[in-house]
Amino acid sequence: MRNITMTLPTTRPSLTWSWKELLGLCKIKVVAVMLVCTAVGMALATPGLPPLANVVMGLLGIGLASCGAAAFNHVIDRHLDAVMTRTSRRPVASKRLPVVVALGWAILLSIAGVALLAWQVNPLTAALTFASLIGYALIYTAFLKRATPQNIVIGGLAGAAPPLLGWVAVTGQISPEPLLLMLIIFAWTPPHFWALAIHKCDDYSRAGIPMLPVTHGVPFTRLQIWLYGWLTVLATLLPIMIGMSGALYFLVVLCLNARFMVWNWRVWRGLDSTAPIGAFWFSIRYLLGVFGALLLDHYATSLSW
Ligand code: HEM
Ligand SMILES: CC(C)=CCC/C(C)=C/CC/C(C)=C/COP(=O)(O)OP(=O)(O)O
Numbered sequence: 001m002r003n004i005t006m007t008l009p010t011t012r013p014s015l016t017w018s019w020k021e022l023l024g025l026c027k028i029k030v031v032a033v034m035l036v037c038t039a040v041g042m043a044l045a046t047p048g049l050p051p052l053a054n055v056v057m058g059l060l061g062i063g064l065a066s067c068g069a070a071a072f073n074h075v076i077d078r079h080l081d082a083v084m085t086r087t088s089r090r091p092v093a094s095k096r097l098p099v100v101v102a103l104g105w106a107i108l109l110s111i112a113g114v115a116l117l118a119w120q121v122n123p124l125t126a127a128l129t130f131a132s133l134i135g136y137a138l139i140y141t142a143f144l145k146r147a148t149p150q151n152i153v154i155g156g157l158a159g160a161a162p163p164l165l166g167w168v169a170v171t172g173q174i175s176p177e178p179l180l181l182m183l184i185i186f187a188w189t190p191p192h193f194w195a196l197a198i199h200k201c202d203d204y205s206r207a208g209i210p211m212l213p214v215t216h217g218v219p220f221t222r223l224q225i226w227l228y229g230w231l232t233v234l235a236t237l238l239p240i241m242i243g244m245s246g247a248l249y250f251l252v253v254l255c256l257n258a259r260f261m262v263w264n265w266r267v268w269r270g271l272d273s274t275a276p277i278g279a280f281w282f283s284i285r286y287l288l289g290v291f292g293a294l295l296l297d298h299y300a301t302s303l304s305w
Pocket of ligand 1: 189193
């Protein structure tokens with residue numbers, strides 16, 4: 001009797017855990033923040049409200065493709081993930097989910113997302129989303145991540161694409177404004193990620209991944225975070241300089257930038273061992289704050305017309 005109860009959970013895999021594991025491949029929280037940036041790109045693309053169909057289908061398609069890219073990352077990185085404490089409990093790395101199932105899920109999500117965009121939104125959005133998917137799932141994950149400490153800088157282009165994708169989903173064309181929004185995320189990625197990489201340096205070292213703190217040391221990485229922090233601050237001021245955003249955005253971003261740079265300063269000066277992980281978590285609130293301010297300012301200006 002005791003034997004039966006102990007073996008039941010492993011011999012009877014049910015659909016319930018399968019769905020939970022499949023969802024676990026999607027990096028839901030990261031994709032959710034990306035979709036916020038996508039939605040802001042959509043909103044800023046037009047003076048009034050963007051067409052509802054483009055918004056719904058665009059967010060759905062870009063969301064599905066991003067989840068597909070994340071699932072590919074879980075499959076390709078399964079051996080590295082298994083070695084790192086932060087990632088070893090992931091579904092494929094821990095062998096709870098078969099590789100073939102995860103791969104099928106990644107392909108299904110990616111095809112569904114890109115096809116939906118091509119069919120219901122426009123071909124340019126589908127093409128750019130596909131390029132971002134390849135950029136993250138293949139170029140970053142399978143190649144750059146293992147090859148160079150600049151992996152996240154180059155790979156950051158794919159992660160920075162969401163506001164451009166949102167803009168193109170509404171207008172059907174690429175313009176300079178969404179490229180500025182992309183630049184904000186692109187410059188933000190190194191302070192976002194290298195702060196975590198310092199905190200998890202031993203993990204990356206053990207897995208043999210050439211992240212900057214592993215290859216060039218923690219003090220050099222702290223300096224890079226400080227410098228890219230300033231680049232991010234400059235990038236957030238560009239929408240004001242070109243007249244895309246106004247006083248409300250400026251005020252919010254001033255406060256956010258001050259806090260962001262205090263965190264980056266604490267990391268740079270190496271004041272305490274908790275600064276890097278604190279800076280990492282703040283970076284996410286910061287990005288949401290900057291994009292929230294862009295949205296608020298856009299509609300505040302529209303309403304006052
Ligand atoms: C190449 C670019 C990027 C790299 C290398 C990177 C790296 C990471 C890593 C390693 C984590 C920890 C994940 C975990 O423990 O599960 C993380 C978390 C996170 N990242 Fe990034 N990231 C990048 C771009 C982005 C972008 C573009 C966004 C959003 C627009 C984003 C939003 C987030 C969020 C919201 C979390 C927290 C997830 C959670 O709470 O589980 N990241 N990032
Ligand atoms: C279509 C489109 C916009 C695609 C972008 C897809 C996407 C989910 C990008 C997320 C960026 C990210 C979390 C990188 C970390 O990967 P990592 O492998 O370094 O981190 P890990 O060790 O936590 O897996």
